[in-house]
Each structure stands twice: as C-alpha cells, then as structure tokens.
Amino acid sequence: MLDVVSSTFECPQNIRDPPGVRLKLAVKRYTTRDADAAPLDDGLTLLFGHCIGAHKEQWEPTIERVFALRRGLVQEAYAVDWQTHGDAAVLNRGILESSPGRVDGVSAAEWGEAIGAFVRSSSMRRKRIVGIGHSASCSALVHSSQYQSTSSTPNPSPYCAFILIEPTSIPRELYYRDLDSRMSQMEFVVSATLRRRETWASREGAFAWMRKRVPWSVWDERVLRRLVDHGLGPDPSGPGSVRVKADRRYEALSYTDTQPHFDAPAVIARLGSGSGSGSGSGSGSSASESTPVHFIWAEAGELMCASSCPDILLARC
Template sequence: MQITPVIFDCPRNARDPPDRVLKMTANRYCTHESASNDEGFTLLFAHCIGSHKEQWEPVIEQAFRMQQGKARNQRVREAWSFDWQSHGDAGILNRELLQVSGTRADGVSAYEWAEAIAAFVRSPRMQGRRIVAIGHSAGAGAMVVSLKSTPLSHLPFLGLVLIEPTIAKPELYYRVMADNTPTIEAATLLRRSRWASRGEAKEWLRKRAPYRKWDERVLALFIEYGLDDTSIGDVKLKCDRRLEALAFPDVHPHFDAFAELGRISGRVPVHVIWASRSELVPKALQDALADTKDGRRLASVTHVEGGHLLPQESPVRIAHAIANALDSIAVDFANANIIPAERSRL
C-alpha cells in the first residue's frame, strides 16, 4: 500500500486573518496496480469526533483486498482519508489559529469540514473519479452536508456509506438525545490527555473504555498518530480536549444532514450501518432515518456486531459491510431506481 500525505488549504472563514486559512490534512492510499484502474472506486473517509485519518487504515487495507479479485468497476482505485481541521495532523497545523484567545473560541464546526471536503471533491484531483463517500458518526453528517449546495443533476458521489450516523430530525433529537450531550461534553473535558510516553499511554488506554474494546491495530494507530510529542518529552492528544468537546453541541450540521438525505437519497444510493449495541444513537433516531415519510430512501440497512465506535472495534466487519455496499453501488449505478432498504446483519 502506497500512502501519500497531502495538505490542502480550506475555504477561508471570515473570522480568520485575511492571510491565514485552516488546513485539512489527508492521506491517499493506493497500490501501483490499483492507481491505473480508472474504472475503480475512489473512496473518501471521514472520521468521528476525537479521532484521526489513520484510524481507517485497517478498513482501507481490507477493502482493497476484498475487492481486488472482482470486476474492475468493483475494485478500489484509491482511498482518501481526511482529518477534521481540529483533529489529527490538521489540529497540529492549525493550532495557532485555534487558540482560545483568538476568534476561534468556538472551534471548528462540522459545516467547515463539510465545506473543505466539498472543495476537495470539486478539485482537479477528483475529476473523472467514481467517488463513494464513507463517514462515521459526525463524519457521516459532514459527508452528507458537503453536498448541500450541489444540484441534484451534478451530485459527485456514486453512493454514500454512513456508519453510526449522528444525523437527526431536530425535534426527535431534543426529545431523546439532547440530555446526553452535556454529559459527553463534560466527560471529554475531564478525560486524561497527556502521558509520559507512548508506552505509558498504551498501557493506560487499553485498560479503559472505550479503548479496551478497540482492535489492537486501531489502538496502535491511535498511539502513533493520535498523539503528539511535546517539547518537554512527553506526549499528548493531537486533538485538543476543548476543541473535541465543542464538537458535540454543534448539532445543526446533523439536522441539515437529515434534511439533505431527503433531497439526495432518491438519486444516490445511501447505505447505513448501525452497531448492534449503539451507546450513542437511540433506536428512535435510527428508525427515523429509515422512515420514508420525509423522502428518504435507504439502499440498505446493515447491523454490525459492536458499539458506536465500529471502525475502531470491528474494522474487518466494517470492511465487509463496505464491500457489500460497493458491489451494490456498482450494480445500482446502471439502474435509474434505487432498491428499497434491505436489512442484514454481520
């Protein structure tokens, strides 16, 4: 697997200095053989709050392997994984702009991440690509909102795969989920964020929720890429706890994503993957997303064993679910009609 790090300038926000813009960091994944397959899929990945682009690597590697022996239009040409501007390597590059004392006291909204993704998709790099967008939790909402200003006749994605999306109807969110948000925000601010070494961090994290349930490869990637070396020799989270906490009450992008799905899901197949024991998304919100009354039509609904952090806990199962969605999208692309939701379990 060839991995190429790339840095992009994001669309300028009016709050930032005229000569400064936030950066979005990304990794491009491909193989020598896959890069020449112009019939293959280009996969775009967006992570959840508190994570980083490298968390997807076990899923990406498995997806490449699973699709490799299939028809050329079902294979993976390349994959791109993005850091939210306040997370991972982007959080380090943007640290000065995101200081508490500046105009960025409210952090980086998922709206801004969606705008950066949309700008990337419009860039020459993506011209002629057969794009499938894949997002987890808040990253799922960002992928959907990235389409908000795009006419239905020019939607750039062949399909979307939304994993444990925190996409919600406003009135239902305030009825069944809103009371939990302050608790999650407070817990994030109190969570430990600094260790003497990566070795100490690994031993501490692997004994505690949610990390003790993570796949070993994903935990190792978090230790390597989710932590930053400090000037005094210890390590700390790349994503500042304050900025991570600010992302949880930023709920309006999730509301807009709910409305946007009603607009696009009849034109682009949307595959949704839920955890068998989701700790974050109540069943009422899951059912509302599949309700056709507001115009949404899901191509499939899959349940995967695990909790809300499915890509971290069950990367192989998630890769299998993504592979099933890719095979379906390859067939659906030639179809004018999107099939009704089919339910399955992995």
C-alpha cells in the first residue's frame, strides 16, 4: 500500500503573468514502508509526468507495481500535474481565467521549466532521479533537464536516466513530411476534446458512462477509477454532481502547441552526447556524462505512427 503526501510547488515567474503572480504545480510523493526503511542515497527517485488530458494520480497503479517489483531499489516516486490539469488546474484557475497572457494556457515547455525548478529545489537535492514521461510529458521532462536557476552555484542535471513512453518529440522535418495526415489527426483530437462531456450527476455515474466508451473502455479499470476519483471535482449544478477539473479549452490548445515537441529531439541528443546543461558533480548527470534515455513504443500508436520511431531515434545518436 502506498503512503501518499500531497504538496504544491511555486513555479518560476513567467513573463505572461503579472510580477509576483505565479502558477503552482500540484505534486504527490509516494513511498512504502519498505522503501522508507532503505538509506536515502541508495534508492532511486522516480518522477512521473502524464499525457495531455490526464493527471498525476493515473500513474498510481504503475507506481504500486514498480514498488512491488523493485523493492529496495526505488526509494520514492513523485507525480506532477501539468499546470492546467488535475489538481493544478483547480489551484491555478483564478490566474488562468483572469490573466490576458494566459489565453493559450501553459505550454509543455513551460511545464518543463517548472519541473526543472522543482527537481533542483532543496527538497530534491542529491537524489538519483529517473524521469518517466508519457506522450507530451516526455518533451516537458527532457526540457526540464535544461532548466537554469538564477543561483550562482553549479547547476548539474539532477537526472540519472529517462524513460520516455510514446514520446511526441519529433523533428520538425519529419512532422511536415506527413503534414496532411498529422493535421487530420490533430483536428480530430481537438474537435473531440472541445465536444467532450464534462459533467455527471455522480462519480459512479461518470464511471459507468466512461466504462462503455472509447478511449476509457480499453483502460485498466484501476486507472479509470483514479480518473473518476481524482480527475473529477465537485460541480455546483447539484449535490453529488462532478465535473472534469481541467478546462478542455487548455487541453485542446496543448495539442496544437507543437514547438516544444520539435525542440525536444535536439535536447535528447545532447543528453546522449553528454553535452547537456549544467556542470559539476552530484547525484544526477554532469555536463560531461551522457544520460541514458530508454524509449517505449506502443504496439498500436495513436498519434505517433510506428514508421516515425526510427527517425526519432536518429536524433538520439
């Protein structure tokens, strides 16, 4: 059974927000009694990022399984919400709705900057961090390895490895090679997102409705339960009513924000060559060390076709 501690982290000041006004990350730390008993310096710290439209708690069944399989190797795990998703969407709603600079929401690159600040914060110092991303969060995580704080002290990358699952990172020329198909996919996903149902009379009603419909009908039931329990919040329309915490407008905009995914392959290549940002020694990778990056591809990709994989991997060489 997981022990869970929730917290918030103040993001770096962004030019799109008034001075002194900052968005927040919603973070959860997961441990088990076995993991807490191990010396801190010996274990790995896993940091999970979610895809567009998801939230941090959907990783919990996976985290439980990892702790069970790798008892003693994994010290702790963290999962982080995108600023427009899950609990973070609730925390940031006031800023997102009132700031003229936030009409486009929060890009994957800005999420990466916030994650970069988090992994270099005092509470994460000297940890052996493995970044684990799915889909769009893969780009955010690799961008976080570049983050440079305003501190004058050495700023090495805190990551010892990355695991990228179905990454949407793609060289610009490859994206435009099959532009018509990609635009058709994007238009479909954006349209479906903007039409998506957002409210239900109860959590159980939401669970039953999703269980019969794609894409939720093919999900592991434990992950769907996390969505219903943590991705939905109270709705003022009536007692017991619930609605999606995230604003679907920002979710739809995230699909069209392609630049961070165009930039990510070059960052991945620098990680592999040992020329990433930062210098000095520490628990992560220094500028002279390469950072292992492991790719996992789905058997049936939804947004990234199998033929793209070799081209994306070439950026790593």
